[in-house]
Amino acid sequence: MGLKMNIALCANDDFAPHLAATIASILKNSLKSEEFRFFILNDDFSEKTKNKILNLKKLKDCEITFIDFDASLYRDLPATDIFPVQVYFRLKIPYLINEEKVLYLDSDVLVRGSLAEIYNTNIENSFLAAVEDFSSLYDSFSINRAKIWNLNRYFNSGVLLMNLKYMREIAQEFDFEQKCLDFIRNNARKLVCFDQDTLNMVCKDKVQYIDKKYNFQHQCKNSDVKKDYKKQKREIKIIHFVTFKKPWYFLKSPDFVFEYYKYSLLTDFRGEIFKNFLYFVSYMKNNLKKVKYAFY
Numbered sequence: 001m002g003l004k005m006n007i008a009l010c011a012n013d014d015f016a017p018h019l020a021a022t023i024a025s026i027l028k029n030s031l032k033s034e035e036f037r038f039f040i041l042n043d044d045f046s047e048k049t050k051n052k053i054l055n056l057k058k059l060k061d062c063e064i065t066f067i068d069f070d071a072s073l074y075r076d077l078p079a080t081d082i083f084p085v086q087v088y089f090r091l092k093i094p095y096l097i098n099e100e101k102v103l104y105l106d107s108d109v110l111v112r113g114s115l116a117e118i119y120n121t122n123i124e125n126s127f128l129a130a131v132e133d134f135s136s137l138y139d140s141f142s143i144n145r146a147k148i149w150n151l152n153r154y155f156n157s158g159v160l161l162m163n164l165k166y167m168r169e170i171a172q173e174f175d176f177e178q179k180c181l182d183f184i185r186n187n188a189r190k191l192v193c194f195d196q197d198t199l200n201m202v203c204k205d206k207v208q209y210i211d212k213k214y215n216f217q218h219q220c221k222n223s224d225v226k227k228d229y230k231k232q233k234r235e236i237k238i239i240h241f242v243t244f245k246k247p248w249y250f251l252k253s254p255d256f257v258f259e260y261y262k263y264s265l266l267t268d269f270r271g272e273i274f275k276n277f278l279y280f281v282s283y284m285k286n287n288l289k290k291v292k293y294a295f296y
Contacts, residue, residue: 010090027059029111
């Protein structure tokens with residue numbers, strides 16, 4: 001029997017097709033011996049959406065559990081179109097998923113290889129393992145985010161290996177969710193990346209930083225990041241389409257758009273997705289000379 005990994009994701013019904021593409025990329029790039037248990041936190045999935053996601057088992061047998069969540073619990077917290085209320089669902093993971101650890105993934109990531117290495121990371125006595133936020137190294141706005149919170153390092157919250165057992169063990173002296181909620185409510189006007197700012201502050205002394213190949217954030221225009229991508233393209237395990245520039249909006253270089261559609265077309269959401277893909281192919285055909293490979 002191979003390694004069995006717990007994977008958690010959060011989304012609303014509108015984002016479900018992209019969540020499905022993430023799961024498809026995990027299943028298609030896993031080793032034969034690896035097994036998966038997916039926990040999907042949602043607040044408004046229709047039965048039709050759930051059935052489409054369950055059909056991902058055709059790609060590889062796995063367990064899929066839907067955790068229906070009451071978003072009104074967080075109705076007093078700040079939220080926007082870019083950071084909807086669903087970003088807070090991960091705060092509840094230690095209490096909703098009764099496992100020792102879980103790999104949390106945003107639904108705008110694609111997995112390019114086995115997740116065994118990151119999953120087997122030793123996170124004893126840490127809340128989580130994460131990758132440094134790229135823009136916090138190069139972008140003045142994000143650098144200032146770290147300074148505002150008096151942080152030496154600032155991680156991206158899109159890929160988190162969470163030590164659930166440890167969080168529950170110390171819950172009496174340090175209630176993870178409550179600490180996060182208190183911080184949000186006390187600092188609502190300062191928060192920009194709501195959940196990410198909060199997790200950085202609450203977990204700052206209990207974070208293990210891991211290699212950027214586990215959360216390569218595709219948005220930074222810094223020349224060093226571009227060079228790193230070109231050098232490490234084959235080594236990157238998880239590509240993360242941060243900010244509003246998503247491949248399904250064609251706001252990425254064409255190679256990433258094709259990579260996204262390669263997995264999304266394996267899902268039962270392929271009908272609506274295929275219409276977008278045909279539009280993209282037509283656009284490329286008619287505008288090939290005008291297309292700029294914007295990032296990498």
